[in-house]
Amino acid sequence: MARITAGVTASHVPAIGMAVDLHKQEEAYWAPMFKGFEFSKQWMRENTPDVAIIVYNDHASYFGMEIMPTFAIGNAASYGIVDEGYGKRPIPDVQGHPQLSTHIAASLITDDFDMTVLNVLEVDHGLTVPLSLMYGAPENWPSKVIPIAVNVVMYPQPSGERCFALGKAIRDAVESFPEDLSVQVWGTGGMSHQIQGARAGLINEPWDRKFMDDLVNDPENLQFKPHLEYMVEAGSEGVELIMWLVMRGALGPKVDEVYRFYHVPASNCAVGHLILTPQEA
C-alpha cells in the first residue's frame, strides 16, 4: 500500500529560484537562507519519496483569467516549466505519476471535493522553487510529482477548513492505492509577505512563528482562522499559508517535528520551512 511518510512546507519566492539558477547561493544576501536548507537537502537524500504531492498555487503563469479553479489536480505523465515573463527556468521538466494521480483525483471527487482535472499543465515557481530548495539542481528530479493547485490569488479563496479537509482526503486516497509507494505531501507558499500597495514589504515574524507552532500542534483549531486574519496579519499574499493546512491534514492527528527554519528576507518575503513526520507511520 502507498503511505504518507512525511510532510514538508516551504516558501516559494521566485527570487530563490533565480538565485539557484544563477548560482548565487554563496552570496552574502542568500547564504544564510540556503544554509537553512542544508539539513533538509541531506534529509531528503536519505528520505527521498517515490512521489511528492506538491500543493502550490499558480501565479498567473499557466492559468489566465479565463479559468480560475479553486482546487485542481495534475494528472499528466510530465509537466513542462512555464515562462513567467523572465524566460523559462533552466531546470528539468517535472515527471508525474499518472496512475497515482488518477486514483487520487477519482478518490477526492468521490469524497465530494470537486477537483478540476488537469491533463495538461505547465508549472511555475510555486512548485519548482520548493523542488530546488529540497533537491538543489539535479539533472532530473529524484521524485515523481503530483501537483495540486489551489486558488489563493483571487478572493474568495477556499477556507482553511476546506484545505485541511482536502489534506485528510488526500491521505485516505494515498492509503487506498495498492502499490507500495512512499509519498510526501508538500505545502508551499508564505510566510508573511505583501507584494502590492503602500503596505508592501510587511513581515510579521511573531505571527509566522505562532502559525508554525499551531500547524504542528493545534491544526484542528488553526483550520478556522479566517482569510481576513491572514491578509491583515501576514500580508495580502500571506493567505497562501492556507496551502500548508492541506499538507497538515494529510499527516494525521499527531506529528513529529523533524526540522524547522525561518528567515527574513528573501526578496519581499519571510521564508518558513518545516519537515514533519506522521507519528503513526
Added chain:
Amino acid sequence: MKPNFEPLKDIPGTTIFTIELGQLGFELNQFCMTLRKAENRKEFLADQRAYVDKFNMTEEQKQAVLDRDFQKMLDLGGNVYFLSKIFASDGLSYVEAVSTMTDMNVEQYKQMMLDGGRNIEGWRSKKERGEA
C-alpha cells in the same frame, strides 16, 4: 453564504484582488498574460501604444500600463501576479517593481526588508489610522 467584501477594504495600503475586481480587470490581466511569450514582450517594448491598442482595455487601463503606475493598475482590476509580466518585460525584479507602490525608493525598501520588513504596528486598519 453571502460573501462579505467590506472588511477587506479596511486594510490600509492594500488592494485585495477579489472576484469583483477580477471582472473589472479581465482585459488588463489578459493583456499581461500575452507577455509570457518572448516575441510578444519584444513587440510590446518596441511600440507599447500599438501593442496595448490591440486589447479591449479601457483607456485608463492602457494609460496606467504605459505609465507603469502599478497602484493604478491594481485599482483598475489588475492583479500583481498578472502585472508581474509587465515588469518582467522591463527586466525589473519583484522588489524593484513593488517598491514603486510604496513611499520609499528601491534602496530604502531593500534596506527595510534587510532590517526585517515592514512592521505591522499601525498598518492593521484604515479606521485605526484615521483614513476611513
